Amino acid sequence: MDKQRLFRALAAIPAAALISTPLAAPATATSPRASAPEDPGQPVDIAGTAIGALNALVQGFFNSDLYTQVSRITGADGQTYKLTNHLRTDLVPTTALQSLGLGDALAGTPLTGDDSGGTAPADGVRREYLVVWSGDRNVLDRSGKQLTNLPDVVTPDLLGTGDQIGPDFFAVIDATKGSSTYGKVVNTATVGPLVENEPHHMQYIWHKGNNIFAGGLFTDVTYVIDTSKLPALSLKHINLPTDTLCGSVPDAYWVTKDGGAFGTYMGGPDVPGPCTYSDGTTRIGNGFAGSPGELVRLDQDGKTVFEAPATPETAETEQRCDNIPLLGAATCANPHGIQAREDLDTLVTSDYNEPRNIILNPVQAPSSYLRRPTVRTWDISDLSHPKLRAVSFLPDGPRVGKVAHHEEPRAAMETTVTNLPGHKGAFASTMQGGAIYYAPDITAAKPAWREVFDLTTANKHADPSRNPYGGGSNGAWIQTSLDDKYLYHAVAGRAASGNDTGSPSYILKLDVRRLLRSGTGVDCSIDTIEETVRGGAESDCPAIVSTLPAPGGPHWGTLDNLRLGKDGFYHETRKVKRIAYANYFVARTGLDGDHRVCLVDVKRDQTLRLDQRFKDEKSGKTCVDFDRTSWPHGDWGPAKPHSMLFVTADGDIK
Numbered sequence: 001m002d003k004q005r006l007f008r009a010l011a012a013i014p015a016a017a018l019i020s021t022p023l024a025a026p027a028t029a030t031s032p033r034a035s036a037p038e039d040p041g042q043p044v045d046i047a048g049t050a051i052g053a054l055n056a057l058v059q060g061f062f063n064s065d066l067y068t069q070v071s072r073i074t075g076a077d078g079q080t081y082k083l084t085n086h087l088r089t090d091l092v093p094t095t096a097l098q099s100l101g102l103g104d105a106l107a108g109t110p111l112t113g114d115d116s117g118g119t120a121p122a123d124g125v126r127r128e129y130l131v132v133w134s135g136d137r138n139v140l141d142r143s144g145k146q147l148t149n150l151p152d153v154v155t156p157d158l159l160g161t162g163d164q165i166g167p168d169f170f171a172v173i174d175a176t177k178g179s180s181t182y183g184k185v186v187n188t189a190t191v192g193p194l195v196e197n198e199p200h201h202m203q204y205i206w207h208k209g210n211n212i213f214a215g216g217l218f219t220d221v222t223y224v225i226d227t228s229k230l231p232a233l234s235l236k237h238i239n240l241p242t243d244t245l246c247g248s249v250p251d252a253y254w255v256t257k258d259g260g261a262f263g264t265y266m267g268g269p270d271v272p273g274p275c276t277y278s279d280g281t282t283r284i285g286n287g288f289a290g291s292p293g294e295l296v297r298l299d300q301d302g303k304t305v306f307e308a309p310a311t312p313e314t315a316e317t318e319q320r321c322d323n324i325p326l327l328g329a330a331t332c333a334n335p336h337g338i339q340a341r342e343d344l345d346t347l348v349t350s351d352y353n354e355p356r357n358i359i360l361n362p363v364q365a366p367s368s369y370l371r372r373p374t375v376r377t378w379d380i381s382d383l384s385h386p387k388l389r390a391v392s393f394l395p396d397g398p399r400v401g402k403v404a405h406h407e408e409p410r411a412a413m414e415t416t417v418t419n420l421p422g423h424k425g426a427f428a429s430t431m432q433g434g435a436i437y438y439a440p441d442i443t444a445a446k447p448a449w450r451e452v453f454d455l456t457t458a459n460k461h462a463d464p465s466r467n468p469y470g471g472g473s474n475g476a477w478i479q480t481s482l483d484d485k486y487l488y489h490a491v492a493g494r495a496a497s498g499n500d501t502g503s504p505s506y507i508l509k510l511d512v513r514r515l516l517r518s519g520t521g522v523d524c525s526i527d528t529i530e531e532t533v534r535g536g537a538e539s540d541c542p543a544i545v546s547t548l549p550a551p552g553g554p555h556w557g558t559l560d561n562l563r564l565g566k567d568g569f570y571h572e573t574r575k576v577k578r579i580a581y582a583n584y585f586v587a588r589t590g591l592d593g594d595h596r597v598c599l600v601d602v603k604r605d606q607t608l609r610l611d612q613r614f615k616d617e618k619s620g621k622t623c624v625d626f627d628r629t630s631w632p633h634g635d636w637g638p639a640k641p642h643s644m645l646f647v648t649a650d651g652d653i654k
Helices: 003-011 015-019 046-063 094-098 455-462 513-517 529-534
Strands: 029-031 066-074 080-088 129-136 169-174 185-192 212-216 221-226 234-239 248-255 261-267 273-276 282-285 294-298 304-309 335-341 346-351 374-379 387-393 414-417 426-430 435-439 450-454 475-480 486-491 506-511 543-549 556-559 562-564 570-572 578-582 596-602 608-610 639-647
Touching (some): 080 234, 212 248, 248 335, 261 335, 455 486, 455 543
Antiparallel strands (some): 029 066, 080 185, 273 282, 346 374, 414 426, 475 486, 486 506, 506 543, 578 596
């Protein structure tokens, strides 16, 4: 389209389209470009705002390949928080412009793109996206060892945007197989003004109509993101430290059927001393990022409904639970992983560690017993008033750890529930302990957990040439398949040290059908050294289906529960044919990873195969590399992708 035709198209837009644009919606004031004036806090001139949007589109057509859109909200502290989309106009779908009331007039112009998200005019295929919660990598992302090796003099050649503190962001990647833009970053939605959030987890899986709940470890905030207009995102709410006074360091979320969520806040109260929870009870905590953590109930907009203590009023002493500084009543309550069975009125959380003492690498944490061996079950029969039901200490296994936190039950990072009626079980994995546990009935007053798999077995299967020892294997994400047949697990591996050759990094897939068929009469139990190496001796123990090599240190993953139907719309499915994983944990722990995001296909025989067509648009290599110089939002350099979700626009799913 030439300039004259573009101007005629713009002029043809009816005034009603300008007035109806959501740019002036009272909940979120939207600005079309970063250069637009800041929200004055007064009623918005609708016509002026819409004209500004048109001007920005024209400017973008002539001067830029980006279209910038800002959503703003006011936090409980009275401050303004924003999310800024940086949509690539050569890839942006018609649906994105239709949200501004401009799609029909500009359809077919270079501003809409010919093959992009939503319903693209060129091929008519609706788009599926991978939304990745990512942190800006900068000079502060150094482990203790790296900090001791800083140069004596900082010269100009060591300075640059890429190493400066920049915005954290959600990367929106085209995940539609067969698309010409497959693997391309079509949008980066930056959050502000907070930096150094250390983006961590979102919920485990996305369902139609869900908002995204995304946590910042270091800033103690939860961002609530509206995905309805993908590939554009908007900020719906921000939950601040003052909204969860009895907990800090938000980790992961589970979204319930009503659109609300439960969140694990791994750290202690914001201020050391007594804190009174929503149920009226009080616990003594040792402060921010300490102990005890809590469970938080959030409404669908992300506002705090209920803060529930994760520890009972009595001390937890069945196994050693250290707290630094020391607490009068010892506790291992630092909830990390979280999943729920609403049909069973039960939620499960797993405790990882007292977080502030784990980011001291290479200085060892003051105690191995800061890594927790506990799993907690909760009564959620009243979603707005969750109650702690049981604290379960995972049993020790037959291995003798090289260090105390390599004992099997230590660092219970993740848990995953079964899904189908008739199954009441759940799994838990230990990051440093290198083991997988199973409880066949999480509704029991005191669930019976047992070790059913040792990563020593999988390490040997993945790479027989290396040390198979399971301790310190850094297993993280674990997820049952939606049909309850298989178990997926991301294993980052153990780095080589001294005479230890280290252990491999891979994605593990286990067959758990026989285990679940055992009901509550499970026989499997890893209780001999031989079983740690060869797998369980009992017939119902999990069996290895696949160990997919995953160099770079996989930590997190997600299942693709969306399929494109014959009607041209996406539908949710239990038959998962694809997963995604990311190679990054937390840089300051020394487990930095190589910052790649990869897709994996599930083959007909259920084994795993890396998707070679999901390539980085800049390097041409398999997987999307976040160690790049430029992003749609600027030359901020490498980024740290932690968690991801498969998502599609509301208009593209039934």
